[in-house]
Amino acid sequence: MSPTRTPDLPQGTLDMLILKVVAAGPIHGYAVAQRIQQISRDVLQVRQGSLYPALHRLENRKLLQAEWKPSDTGREAKFYRLTRKGRTELEADAQTWNHVRDAIELIMRGAKEESL
Amino acid sequence: MSWLRRLFNRSRLERQLDSELQFHLEEQVRQYVSSGMTEEEARRKARQTFGGLDQIKEECRYVRGLTWVETTMKDLRYTLRSLCRAWIFTAVVVLSLALGIGANTAIFSIVNALLFDTLRAQEPSRLLRINTGTSDCSYLNYEDFRAQNTVFEGLLAYRSASALLQIGTETESIVMEAVSDNYFSVLGIRAASGRILAAEEYRNPVVVLSHHLWMTRFGGDHAVLERPVTLNGRRFLVIGVTAQDFRGARPFTVTDAYVPLGALGEDRDRGTQSFQLVGRLNPDVSPTQAQAEMSHIAQRLERDYPDVNQGLSRTEVYRVSGISSFRAGRFSGPVLIFLGVLVVLAVLVLLIACANVANLLLSRAVTRRREVILRLAIGASRGRLVRQYLTESLLLAFAGSAVALLFVAVIGHAVGAVRSALPMASALDFGLDGRVFAFTLLIGTGAGILFGVIPALRLSRPDLNTNLKKAPDSLLRLGGMSFRNTLVVAQVALSLVLIVCAGLSVRSLRNAQTLNLGFDAEKVLIVRVRQSTEDPNNTGRVNVLPEQLVERLSNLPEIEAASSASIVPLTLDSTRMPALIQGVDPSPMIERNTVAHNYFRTLGIPILRGRDFAPEDREGAPKVVIINQTMAERFWPGRDPIGQQFRAKPSDTLASQVVGVVRDSKYTTIGEDPKPFLYLPFSQNSQSTDRQPKVMLRLKTDPLMQIASVRENIQAFEKVPVSIEPMSEAASIALMPARFSAILLGTLGLIGLVLAAVGVYGVVAYSVTQRTREFGVRIALGAERSDIWKAALSSGLGLTFIGLAFGLLGAAAASRLLAGSLVGLSTVDPATYIGACLVVLAAASVANVVPAHRATRVDPTESLRHE
Numbered sequence: 001m002s003p004t005r006t007p008d009l010p011q012g013t014l015d016m017l018i019l020k021v022v023a024a025g026p027i028h029g030y031a032v033a034q035r036i037q038q039i040s041r042d043v044l045q046v047r048q049g050s051l052y053p054a055l056h057r058l059e060n061r062k063l064l065q066a067e068w069k070p071s072d073t074g075r076e077a078k079f080y081r082l083t084r085k086g087r088t089e090l091e092a093d094a095q096t097w098n099h100v101r102d103a104i105e106l107i108m109r110g111a112k113e114e115s116l
Numbered sequence: 117m118s119w120l121r122r123l124f125n126r127s128r129l130e131r132q133l134d135s136e137l138q139f140h141l142e143e144q145v146r147q148y149v150s151s152g153m154t155e156e157e158a159r160r161k162a163r164q165t166f167g168g169l170d171q172i173k174e175e176c177r178y179v180r181g182l183t184w185v186e187t188t189m190k191d192l193r194y195t196l197r198s199l200c201r202a203w204i205f206t207a208v209v210v211l212s213l214a215l216g217i218g219a220n221t222a223i224f225s226i227v228n229a230l231l232f233d234t235l236r237a238q239e240p241s242r243l244l245r246i247n248t249g250t251s252d253c254s255y256l257n258y259e260d261f262r263a264q265n266t267v268f269e270g271l272l273a274y275r276s277a278s279a280l281l282q283i284g285t286e287t288e289s290i291v292m293e294a295v296s297d298n299y300f301s302v303l304g305i306r307a308a309s310g311r312i313l314a315a316e317e318y319r320n321p322v323v324v325l326s327h328h329l330w331m332t333r334f335g336g337d338h339a340v341l342e343r344p345v346t347l348n349g350r351r352f353l354v355i356g357v358t359a360q361d362f363r364g365a366r367p368f369t370v371t372d373a374y375v376p377l378g379a380l381g382e383d384r385d386r387g388t389q390s391f392q393l394v395g396r397l398n399p400d401v402s403p404t405q406a407q408a409e410m411s412h413i414a415q416r417l418e419r420d421y422p423d424v425n426q427g428l429s430r431t432e433v434y435r436v437s438g439i440s441s442f443r444a445g446r447f448s449g450p451v452l453i454f455l456g457v458l459v460v461l462a463v464l465v466l467l468i469a470c471a472n473v474a475n476l477l478l479s480r481a482v483t484r485r486r487e488v489i490l491r492l493a494i495g496a497s498r499g500r501l502v503r504q505y506l507t508e509s510l511l512l513a514f515a516g517s518a519v520a521l522l523f524v525a526v527i528g529h530a531v532g533a534v535r536s537a538l539p540m541a542s543a544l545d546f547g548l549d550g551r552v553f554a555f556t557l558l559i560g561t562g563a564g565i566l567f568g569v570i571p572a573l574r575l576s577r578p579d580l581n582t583n584l585k586k587a588p589d590s591l592l593r594l595g596g597m598s599f600r601n602t603l604v605v606a607q608v609a610l611s612l613v614l615i616v617c618a619g620l621s622v623r624s625l626r627n628a629q630t631l632n633l634g635f636d637a638e639k640v641l642i643v644r645v646r647q648s649t650e651d652p653n654n655t656g657r658v659n660v661l662p663e664q665l666v667e668r669l670s671n672l673p674e675i676e677a678a679s680s681a682s683i684v685p686l687t688l689d690s691t692r693m694p695a696l697i698q699g700v701d702p703s704p705m706i707e708r709n710t711v712a713h714n715y716f717r718t719l720g721i722p723i724l725r726g727r728d729f730a731p732e733d734r735e736g737a738p739k740v741v742i743i744n745q746t747m748a749e750r751f752w753p754g755r756d757p758i759g760q761q762f763r764a765k766p767s768d769t770l771a772s773q774v775v776g777v778v779r780d781s782k783y784t785t786i787g788e789d790p791k792p793f794l795y796l797p798f799s800q801n802s803q804s805t806d807r808q809p810k811v812m813l814r815l816k817t818d819p820l821m822q823i824a825s826v827r828e829n830i831q832a833f834e835k836v837p838v839s840i841e842p843m844s845e846a847a848s849i850a851l852m853p854a855r856f857s858a859i860l861l862g863t864l865g866l867i868g869l870v871l872a873a874v875g876v877y878g879v880v881a882y883s884v885t886q887r888t889r890e891f892g893v894r895i896a897l898g899a900e901r902s903d904i905w906k907a908a909l910s911s912g913l914g915l916t917f918i919g920l921a922f923g924l925l926g927a928a929a930a931s932r933l934l935a936g937s938l939v940g941l942s943t944v945d946p947a948t949y950i951g952a953c954l955v956v957l958a959a960a961s962v963a964n965v966v967p968a969h970r971a972t973r974v975d976p977t978e979s980l981r982h983e
Contacts, residue, residue, distance in 0.1 A: 029136060030143040048140060049167045049175070057179040068132075071139070073146070078136045 014054050016097060019090040021081065022064060026079040028071060029055055042046050056081060075095065120883035125446055129382040133176055137229035140167060166277075191507040199511065205480055206512070209473050212515025212874065213563065215867045216469025218523040222480045223462040223860075226522065228551050229457055233368055233438040235394070236361050238304030243436045244403055246271075246393035246410060249418075249427040251692070251705070255377070257417055257425065258296070258385035261393065264413050266408040270302035270396035275377065275390045276639060280644060280839065290329065290372035292347065293364050294380050300324075300358075301585070302396050303365065310341040310356030323352035327360040329372040332431060347373065348808065349836070365394050365440060387424045387765070394436065407433045421763040426694065426702070454857060455820045457933045461617055461864045464610045466563060468868050471603040472875045473512065474567040477505075478600055479882050481571055488731045502572045509568025510561065516739060517560030517801040521548060556834055570599070601915055603877045606920025608960060609926055611872035612866075614950040616927035617878035618858075618865025621939060623948055625858040627940040634781020635685065639676075640843035641826060642684055643811040645836050661834065662809040663798070666712060668833055669826070676816050679714040680798065680809040688782045688849035695760040695794070697751050706747065710809075716742075718776055718814045726758045726776030730795040730817070733775075739800055742776040747792035772796075785941055786850050807828055812843070857937060869959050877963035880912035884967045890976055896976035918961040920953055 021027065021035045029059070033046045058064040063086035071077040083089070141162050148158030166172075186603065199206045218753065234240050257271040272295065279292040292298075305312065308327050323345065324854055325334070334340045350376060364371025382390075397406060414431035434440045461561040481488070491501065525548055547668040645661055662680045670678040692705040713729045716722070724745065733740050748757040751975050761771040780790045783908075798809065815822050823840050830838050884891075891904055931943040 028139065033616065034139075047167065048137075048165075051174050052140075052172050053175040053179045056176045060179060062274045071141075075139060075142070076135070077139045078132065 001104060011015070015058060016090065016093040017044070017046075017050075017060060018054055019063065019086055019093065022080050023087065023090055026067065026081045028077040028079050030077075032080070043060050058086070062086075084085075133173055137166075137169060137172065155452050166885055187509070189505070190764070191504050192511065194504065195508045195511050196339050199508065202480065205476060206515075208874070209476050209512050210515045210519055212469045212472045212871055213513060213560075214519035214523060215871060216466040216520075216559055217517050217556060217563065218520035219465045219515075219864055219867055220462045220559050221552060222523045222527065222557045223458045224893075225528065225548065225552050227459070228549070228555070229438075230368070230443060230455070231438040232551065235303070235365060235367070235436040240436050242269075242397045242399075243303075244268075244395050244397060244406055244433045244442070245307075245436055246395060247432045247434065247611065248526025249388075249414065249425075249430040250391065251389040251427065252792055253391045254386045254389045254424065255383045255391060257389075258391055259383075260394060260417055261410065261413055262563045265395075265406075265409055267398060267401045267409045269398050270298050271393060271395040272299045272302040272365070273295045273377070273391040273393050274299060275382070275392070276369070276371065277362070279331070280349045281329075282349075285599045288333075291366075291369060292373045294365065294374060294377040294382060295365075295374050296377060299365070299374065302337040302363075302394065305362050306359050307356040308359050309338055313374065314360070317355070318376045320376070321350060321352045322355045322376065322378045323347060324356045324358055324374040325354060325363070326358050326370065326372045326374075327364070328370060328559070329604055330357045331549075336575075339645070347375065352379075358787055361561045363394065365870065369438075373944050378940055381885070386421060389424075394432070403433055403435065403930075416879055429716040437633050444606055453933060453936055454499050454853075456863045457617070457857075458860060458864075459863065460930065460933065461614055461868075464560065464614055465864055465868045466872070468610045468871045468875070469613075470563050470567040471607045472871050472878070473563075474571055475600055475603050475875055477509065477567065477879050477977075479503075479878060482882075505572035506565070506568045509572070510564040513560045513568075514557075514732050516563070516646050517556045520560075521553070521556055524548065526554075527538075538539070540980065542630075559759070580759040590701045600879050600882070601911075604876055604915045605910075605919040605922060607875040607922075607958060609923035611868040611959075612920055612923025612952055613926040613930050614861075614865040614868035615951045615955055616923075616949060617934060618861045619948040619952050620931055620938060620943065620945060621854075621858045621861040623945065624934075624938045624941050625851070625854040628786045631782075631786060631939060633686070633786070633847075634721065634779060637843040637847055639815045639817075640719065641813045641815065641823065642841055642843050643813065643826065643830070644808070644839045645830065651881040658907050661836065662811050663712070663832065665830060668830065671713075672826075672829065674816055674822055674825070675813050677714050677718040678811065678816040679712045679718040681709055682798075684810050684812070684846050685709075685719075685781065685841065686786065686850035693764055693794075695761075695762045695764065699975055700751055704792065706792050706794050708794045708796060709783075710798055710801050712798045712809070715795070715812070717938075718812050719781075720814070722779045724777045725756075725772070728776060729795075730800065731799070733797045734799050737800070739770050739772040740775045740797060741772045742778055742795040743774055745780045745795060746790045747779045748774075757942075782850075782852075786854065797803055846894055848954065853937070854939065869956065873954070873959040874965045876912060876916065876960045877966065880908075880964050881917075881967035883911060883969075884971045888972070891971050891974040892976045895974060901972045904972045904974070905968060909964055909969035912960070912964040912968070916964070919954060919960075923956070924949065924953070926959075 018032055021032050021039075024035075027035070027102055029051060033051055036044055036046050046112055051087050055064065059080070062083055063084050064080045067081060068076050069079055071079075112115070144162040144166070145155070145158045148161055153161065220869065231965060235243055246253070246261070252275075253261070253273065257272070258271075262268075262271040264272075277292055277293045277294065278289050281288050297311070297313065297315040300312040307324070309330070313322065313324055324965065325340075330336060330340070340354050343358065344353050346352075358374070363369070364374075377391075382388070395406070399402070410431050411429065414425075415429040418425040418428040434443065462503055488501065491499070502611045528548070551717060584947075643665070645665065666678045666680050669675055683691065690707050691709075692707050694703055695706045696703045711729070714730065716728055723742075725748075726742070729740065729742065743757060751757075752760050756772050757777055760774045763771050778795070781794075782788060783791070783793055812828065813819075818840050827838055827840055830836070889906070889910075894904065894907075927949065928944055935943050
């Protein structure tokens with residue numbers, strides 16, 4: 001479809017992205033997908049096949065809490081909200097992510113210099 | 117099932133999942149429409165990008181975690197469907213299991229009945245039986261125990277005996293208990309009708325009937341109350357009927373009537389040891405305290421009356437349940453061993469059945485391999501598959517258990533009908549109670565796991581890649597086949613063990629039937645008579661009428677010899693007396709019988725030395741006894757036993773003199789070893805026997821033909837109730853244990869054999885099917901039918917022989933357990949082993965030949981087209 005490959009999300013990062021998006025306030029599943037796509041400027045596309053199981057998994061782990069209320073269009077939708085446990089998890093994930101990202105960057109930069 | 121779903125919130129969660137995903141779709145459509153698509157286009161596009169709706173749902177359910185109930189229900193539904201489709205498979209498996217589990221349930225129900233038999237009285241937990249040392253308790257000892265103890269609220273005594281009940285012109289043998297005055301009050305038994313025995317009626321000739329007797333012989337008629345019945349020739353007034361479920365104090369049997377022992381005049385003696393004691397503990401007293409005090413009293417009694425109370429100090433108390441009797445060592449060794457054998461063999465049958473089922477499951481698994489591969493390929497986890505297969509096994513096991521219970525219930529019913537025809541009704545309740553159900557369920561579940569686990573693990577292991585690439589029939593081929601072969605070898609071996617044990621017990625029964633008993637019962641009739649009216653001085657000579665009859669009948673032309681005895685040999689009845697013999701210490705208790713002149717001639721027991729009892733041996737004359745060979749050899753080795761003397765107790769003024777030695781014979785049971793035995797003459801011991809003498813007649817011709825004429829003759833002499841039976845029949849009760857074991861072991865053996873044959877058939881048939889193409893090719897290339905026969909037969913027969921070899925070893929080990937109960941037979945009796953091998957081989961051959969024959973009929977073109 002698109003000329004550039006849609007990258008696969010690294011293992012475990014989808015959960016973190018969802019938590020991050022939900023942290024901004026109660027939000028339903030469709031909007032979560034939209035937000036991730038928008039913010040990443042269409043680089044990251046979350047497939048529904050991964051999104052909903054992930055949402056349910058997070059809910060099951062009590063990181064998210066769900067609530068049914070009317071959406072903008074007036075239809076009842078399932079809104080997810082971050083729990084206190086979710087917030088802690090998000091912070092921990094973010095920190096780990098930063099470390100890993102720095103580490104990967106270091107390696108990638110080093111590798112580039114060597115190959116030059 | 118909706119309550120289950122509601123319970124686990126299933127439908128609400130499902131609905132929410134639906135609407136959440138639906139909402140997503142709608143939003144997507146809305147977005148596409150707003151970006152200019154038509155409604156239809158947008159809907160299609162949205163569907164497309166969304167992907168498999170059901171798959172997403174499934175994954176959401178998965179992360180949510182399926183509830184246990186949901187998965188199980190799913191597995192159950194799936195399993196039921198597939199089992200119904202393969203109904204032949206299901207039927208064979210369920211029947212195999214039903215036989216295997218049923219055998220165990222049946223055996224367990226016997227063990228259960230024995231171990232959980234209890235005295236059906238009020239609060240049996242407070243009741244204790246008192247085992248008074250080496251022998252039963254005498255009445256005066258009982259009175260002392262009762263008066264001197266402080267631990268029992270009440271202490272009762274009873275003696276169980278068979279008695280003749282006369283109703284109209286019919287007589288029948290019943291089981292009676294002679295009971296102490298407080299019997300019913302200690303047990304807390306109420307009357308179902310009329311009244312129970314009151315202490316003040318203790319010396320009156322009254323009788324309380326059991327509910328069972330009342331219903332079966334008197335039709336539950338209240339009119340029988342306050343009316344007399346004739347028991348052992350005496351009239352007793354019926355005063356009441358016991359509560360329905362009461363079966364008497366004697367364990368394992370049903371008592372029909374209760375008579376106060378005061379009315380029988382049995383409450384005066386310290387020497388006659390015939391009573392059993394049961395005590396009800398005071399509320400705050402423990403069995404240990406009771407034991408201490410009873411031991412103390414017993415020691416005192418032994419000290420005070422050393423001549424009659426020898427061994428009394430070993431008095432023990434134990435609870436009334438079967439388990440306690442078992443722990444107190446009140447079960448005889450042979451019974452325990454026999455039960456052990458039964459349990460072991462029943463487990464073997466179950467193992468064979470499990471092997472069969474495992475085999476069938478494997479065969480089925482092979483035919484289902486495509487399904488397995490498919491399910492693994494679309495992402496079913498291995499655990500899920502194993503679980504699925506275990507569900508199937510357990511479901512089959514439950515079905516098998518249910519059918520097994522049905523079998524046992526039906527058989528139990530039949531056994532109950534047979535049992536009620538026995539002279540001594542057994543009170544053992546072989547019914548299906550909660551424990552039997554629990555046991556059946558337990559072994560059913562165990563079996564289900566046992567035969568389900570291996571196929572399940574094996575089945576879920578196939579490597580996806582290789583199996584999708586390769587021809588599917590390679591799956592399970594090698595490993596599976598060798599496992600199946602092991603199963604067949606095990607089955608053949610186990611069934612050989614069963615058949616050998618069955619064969620040994622059947623041959624042992626035949627030996628027992630033809631055993632030299634030491635006497636000749638063939639032409640002998642046993643006549644039991646009772647005086648029809650109450651003898652005014654009944655406590656006196658009980659043998660007047662039998663004596664007269666013997667005299668009268670001996671003159672009949674068809675009668676060769678006539679005599680009488682208080683005990684008919686091999687009717688499981690026995691009595692003992694002490695013998696104080698010089699130089700023999702401690703003085704032994706010797707079994708005895710009281711007999712009349714000509715007893716040995718009538719039974720064909722040779723007198724080896726000395727003489728028979730003679731008319732001169734009357735009261736006042738020197739006391740005489742006749743002993744058997746074993747007694748002579750044991751107590752007077754190397755000496756002439758004739759003329760030797762001994763006393764029954766130190767206080768006896770007159771010693772008894774041995775006047776004759778007779779050949780050993782069997783006295784109480786067929787399996788017994790030779791033992792010392794002595795005979796007393798009626799003419800000098802008319803007071804001391806508590807048993808009515810039985811008249812014994814040796815006839816010149818077939819005794820069965822003479823029963824009627826003998827009866828007429830007796831009736832012509834005196835109108836008394838008479839029961840006449842051939843001695844062989846009277847003694848048949850002694851064959852009961854052997855017959856019982858032959859029937860049980862034979863049945864187990866047969867079940868095992870059938871199951872094993874089915875197992876062999878299944879494996880050979882499977883391997884033939886697998887090799888159809890090979891056989892086709894070989895036939896096409898010109899192989900002879902005989903070659904195909906050989907190829908098809910060889911593997912199955914090879915396995916059978918391996919199985920037989922293992923089985924012989926197993927049988928040699930297992931049959932050692934039977935050693936004690938075999939009559940005239942070694943546990944490695946070659947004929948039995950060879951016969952058993954041939955039987956198993958024959959069964960296995962049939963199971964081999966049928967599928968092998970099919971192999972030779974393979975049509976080459978057909979088989980090559982196949983697959």
